[in-house]
Amino acid sequence: MKVGVLGARGRVGTAVCLAVGEQDDLELVAEVDAGDALEQLVESGAEAVVDFTHPDVVMENLRFCIEHGIHAVVGTTGFDDARWDQLRGWLAEAPGTGVLVAPNFSIGAVLMMRFAAEAAPYFESVEIVELHHPDKADAPSGTAARTAALVAAARRAAGSGPIPDATTSALEGARGAEVEGIRVHGLRIRGLVAHQEVILGGPGETLTIRHDSLDRVSFTPGVLLGLRRIREFPGLTVGLEPFLDLD
Ligand SMILES: NC(=O)C1=CN([C@@H]2O[C@H](COP(=O)(O)OP(=O)(O)OC[C@H]3O[C@@H](n4cnc5c(N)ncnc54)[C@H](OP(=O)(O)O)[C@@H]3O)[C@@H](O)[C@H]2O)C=CC1
């Protein structure tokens, strides 16, 4: 498969270019970064792209790829319901084209989200702490937002009661942000890469599920898997789980 990388000179894009270049069954044909023309993708015959760019530009990149029937494996964050709807609309006009958007391509992080959702109905309390490098543009992280959504869905399905919290007075931000009723706290610290803890609590006990990406190579096995299986998944897929046969 001929592969183009968007955001090729970025932190993750650099690691992805190296990983793709090492595979016998994948050929890196285009390395596109800010200011480069997307037409390179067509001229180089790219059959799939990997996008690790910026929330402000990812939709324009995807519109171009879908219009040209190029599959996309997307790590860039910043998606919401309006963006999902827009992508589904574009893909409806491009049958056979697949777009995978995963908030985290690290296998450990996918499992951390899965374990957190499985544990959630068994505990009264749950909060999420995400910790990242200070050059990250968005907060909370896409991973934390998705974890919160999965945990909230699992609690709803189990008929869990409200999460206990007696706070009546707080400095703004002191209790973090709320995503689907789940508190999410974001830390930005030089030296970190990408880390998350989901802390669950019940009477007399806590369970902490923690994942650490210590290096950006942690994202490349999931990206390679996405590329190798994208043809099997036309349309929009959110999350790596189906590609890992987890669903
Ligand atoms: N899903 C996952 O597993 C992961 C997702 N991410 C997400 O991926 C995104 C990128 O992260 P990261 O690599 O750390 O960020 P970087 O800023 O290091 O890399 C982004 C790169 O994209 C470039 N770029 C900007 N606009 C365009 C464009 N229109 N076309 C092509 N390239 C462009 C940037 O150039 P310039 O700097 O000149 O603007 C930069 O080189 C973020 O949204 C992040 O949250 C990160 C890690 C893992």
Ligand SMILES: O=C(O)C1=N[C@H](C(=O)O)C[C@H](O)C1
């Ligand atoms: O910006 C990052 O670095 C990361 N972004 C993704 C996110 O927002 O969840 C994935 C990972 O946390 C690294």
